Amino acid sequence: MAPPSPPDSPTTSRPRILVPEKVSAEGLALLQEHYEVDVLPGLSSQDLHATIGTYHGLIVRSETKVTSSVLSAAHKLRVVARAGVGVDNIDVDAATRQGIIVVNSPAGNIVAAAEHTLALLLATARNVGRADGSMKSGRWERSKLVGVEVGRKTLGVIGLGKVGLKVARMAIGLGMEVLALDPYASPDVARQAGVGLVASLGELLPVVDFLTIHTPLLASTLNLLGEEEFKKMKKSARVLNVARGGVYNEEALLKALDEGWIAGAGLDVFTAEPPVEGSIAARLAAHPKVVATPHLGASTVEAQENVSMDVCTQVLEILRGGLPTAAVNAPLILPEEYRRLQPFVKLVEKIGSLYTQHFAASHQPGGMLGGRRFQLLYHGELASVSNTRPLFAALVKGLLSTISDTGGRDVNIVNATLIAKERGLSIDETHVRSPPTTTVSPEKTDNNSSSSSATTYASAVVLRSHPVTSGGVGEEQLIEGYVSGSGPSASIWISKLDRFTANFPPEGTLLVLHNYDTPGKIGNVGMVLGRHGINITFMQVAGLNREARLAAEKKVEEKEAASRAASVADGPPPAEGDGGGESEVLVTKEALMILGVDGDVTKEVVDDLARAEGILDVSLLRL
Numbered sequence: 001m002a003p004p005s006p007p008d009s010p011t012t013s014r015p016r017i018l019v020p021e022k023v024s025a026e027g028l029a030l031l032q033e034h035y036e037v038d039v040l041p042g043l044s045s046q047d048l049h050a051t052i053g054t055y056h057g058l059i060v061r062s063e064t065k066v067t068s069s070v071l072s073a074a075h076k077l078r079v080v081a082r083a084g085v086g087v088d089n090i091d092v093d094a095a096t097r098q099g100i101i102v103v104n105s106p107a108g109n110i111v112a113a114a115e116h117t118l119a120l121l122l123a124t125a126r127n128v129g130r131a132d133g134s135m136k137s138g139r140w141e142r143s144k145l146v147g148v149e150v151g152r153k154t155l156g157v158i159g160l161g162k163v164g165l166k167v168a169r170m171a172i173g174l175g176m177e178v179l180a181l182d183p184y185a186s187p188d189v190a191r192q193a194g195v196g197l198v199a200s201l202g203e204l205l206p207v208v209d210f211l212t213i214h215t216p217l218l219a220s221t222l223n224l225l226g227e228e229e230f231k232k233m234k235k236s237a238r239v240l241n242v243a244r245g246g247v248y249n250e251e252a253l254l255k256a257l258d259e260g261w262i263a264g265a266g267l268d269v270f271t272a273e274p275p276v277e278g279s280i281a282a283r284l285a286a287h288p289k290v291v292a293t294p295h296l297g298a299s300t301v302e303a304q305e306n307v308s309m310d311v312c313t314q315v316l317e318i319l320r321g322g323l324p325t326a327a328v329n330a331p332l333i334l335p336e337e338y339r340r341l342q343p344f345v346k347l348v349e350k351i352g353s354l355y356t357q358h359f360a361a362s363h364q365p366g367g368m369l370g371g372r373r374f375q376l377l378y379h380g381e382l383a384s385v386s387n388t389r390p391l392f393a394a395l396v397k398g399l400l401s402t403i404s405d406t407g408g409r410d411v412n413i414v415n416a417t418l419i420a421k422e423r424g425l426s427i428d429e430t431h432v433r434s435p436p437t438t439t440v441s442p443e444k445t446d447n448n449s450s451s452s453s454a455t456t457y458a459s460a461v462v463l464r465s466h467p468v469t470s471g472g473v474g475e476e477q478l479i480e481g482y483v484s485g486s487g488p489s490a491s492i493w494i495s496k497l498d499r500f501t502a503n504f505p506p507e508g509t510l511l512v513l514h515n516y517d518t519p520g521k522i523g524n525v526g527m528v529l530g531r532h533g534i535n536i537t538f539m540q541v542a543g544l545n546r547e548a549r550l551a552a553e554k555k556v557e558e559k560e561a562a563s564r565a566a567s568v569a570d571g572p573p574p575a576e577g578d579g580g581g582e583s584e585v586l587v588t589k590e591a592l593m594i595l596g597v598d599g600d601v602t603k604e605v606v607d608d609l610a611r612a613e614g615i616l617d618v619s620l621l622r623l
């Protein structure tokens with residue numbers, strides 16, 4: 001049947017809502033009382049472009065591509081509602097620029113997605129798809145279709161969020177042992193659910209019998225599993241995907257199935273939907289070792305009613321001039337507070353994003369975001385601001401910006417506390433009248449400078465974090481920033497990163513290299529970046545702050561004193577090179593090299609930098 005066409009011209013003056021996909025009638029009935037609702041499932045992209053200009057509301061699922069070009073033709077549009085979770089088919093930034101509110105249903109289809117994952121888990125274990133196909137073609141094949149049990153087997157869950165946690169609980173109910181990899185998950189939540197947290201793919205992949213991914217598709221999760229990773233798995237392992245196409249590299253997955261590196265896959269989502277004929281995705285869907293479904297994770301009567309009610313209620317409210325409950329792009333800041341707080345809101349959001357990318361992303365799981373206590377300190381004049389809700393919300397938004405479906409854009413002043421709680425983030429705010437003592441001056445930011453001078457600023461923000469679980473041991477982490485100037489010319493700066501005194505603007509793509517500050521390092525790094533065609537826009541060396549340097553020097557002195565005492569007692573000291581003497585001295589010369597860069601900084605570039613001599617650690621930050 002040909003897809004429907006939109007009406008040639010509106011026949012009524014009532015506000016109009018376009019629904020170009022199948023959305024449950026329950027919610028739509030709420031709208032039909034008040035508005036003109038055109039339900040046109042399968043509407044072509046050309047017709048969408050041609051007609052969107054006459055609509056005030058648009059309700060979509062995952063198929064309609066709400067691009068900036070569609071939005072630029074949407075002169076009357078006030079709201080785009082996503083009847084589901086993922087907003088990757090909507091250009092949210094373009095909508096925000098046009099003042100169009102984007103809403104979704106963050107929790108309406110979680111049960112459905114988790115149950116579908118379990119359906120694929122059992123279907124892959126027991127060859128349900130192949131057995132059904134074989135019966136339907138008149139065969140009775142018992143010996144060819146022997147399966148495996150899931151009870152007493154190990155399920156690996158990557159992404160222990162809303163869906164992942166539910167899947168874990170259900171799998172435990174089936175008698176499975178569950179291990180999860182999620183550096184941002186709360187260890188308390190995992191422990192209470194009976195889930196063991198692991199630190200790396202390397203630890204997870206060789207031991208799991210089944211693997212399921214429940215992360216959004218992000219820069220850090222695109223092609224999370226490639227050939228190298230599939231080769232580390234058991235030959236009997238089966239993998240599942242009810243999240244987003246692309247978290248497994250499809251080409252590598254096809255090879256892993258063909259070569260027998262793994263035993264099977266259950267796939268609900270693909271890089272292109274529907275898969276293009278002859279493509280890798282299409283070959284995967286047709287593969288005998290794959291149970292494939294056409295993005296059915298949320299397709300239950302109950303989930304569709306939930307998401308439809310969730311979003312239609314919000315559309316109704318917005319078109320009446322009210323506030324949505326799950327806006328993906330609601331403002332953090334009210335107009336009357338804008339002038340004073342806006343630069344600080346921006347600063348705190350960047351500090352949050354920097355924290356997640358620098359500290360949380362590359363370290364052990366369940367201890368770096370969820371399960372840590374954060375303290376946000378407002379120093380100086382900022383301490384007198386009584387309504388700090390926009391700053392609190394900015395921190396939550398920043399912390400989640402690189403790890404959630406919505407890029408943290410759904411966080412606002414109304415829901416920030418709830419979202420923080422759901423994520424296991426404990427955040428205290430402290431007002432400190434005095435300015436922080438060791439903020440450096442912006443004059444020290446020129447290329448190749450080393451920042452050290454101590455200047456104080458009228459207002460500054462410090463984020464401290466420490467672990468709260470199992471005895472509360474572990475290192476404190478710290479980021480300090482300040483705003484320079486005011487009004488439109490205000491600029492934001494990071495003045496401390498952990499134990500290092502720095503001074504750089506948290507903007508663009510940055511590489512932070514932890515290294516020993518010895519000659520030749522800059523040249524080596526420059527060569528690696530040059531080889532990959534990456535241009536350095538600024539560079540700064542951040543040295544240990546005074547307290548850290550004194551502590552390191554004291555440690556070295558104590559060790560030297562202890563070794564002198566031991567040599568007096570035991571005879572002559574070991575020959576040079578036998579002990580750690582040189583590296584002990586180097587500890588006092590630790591530094592961060594902070595580089596602003598242009599170009600495509602891939603994982604390969606980061607790995608090459610990490611291998612460069614004297615480099616201890618590398619973080620890639622997109623701010």
Ligand SMILES: NC(=O)c1ccc[n+]([C@@H]2O[C@H](COP(=O)([O-])OP(=O)(O)OC[C@H]3O[C@@H](n4cnc5c(N)ncnc54)[C@H](O)[C@@H]3O)[C@@H](O)[C@H]2O)c1
Nearest residue numbers: 086113159160161162163182184214215216242243297298
């Ligand atoms: N197939 C379907 O129909 C269907 C239905 C519902 C949801 N989904 C998709 O499922 C995914 C998960 O949804 P959710 O509601 O559980 O999201 P969520 O935001 O609640 O959970 C995502 C989890 O992934 C973790 N994470 C982020 N980056 C990670 C990384 N690099 N490594 C490990 N963990 C990481 C986060 O910490 C978080 O705990 C989304 O992509 C969503 O769109 C699909």
Ligand SMILES: O=C(O)[C@H](O)COP(=O)(O)O
Nearest residue numbers: 061062083084085086298
């Ligand atoms: O993001 C979601 O909510 C799911 O992927 C469901 O998508 P759908 O509404 O197109 O079924």
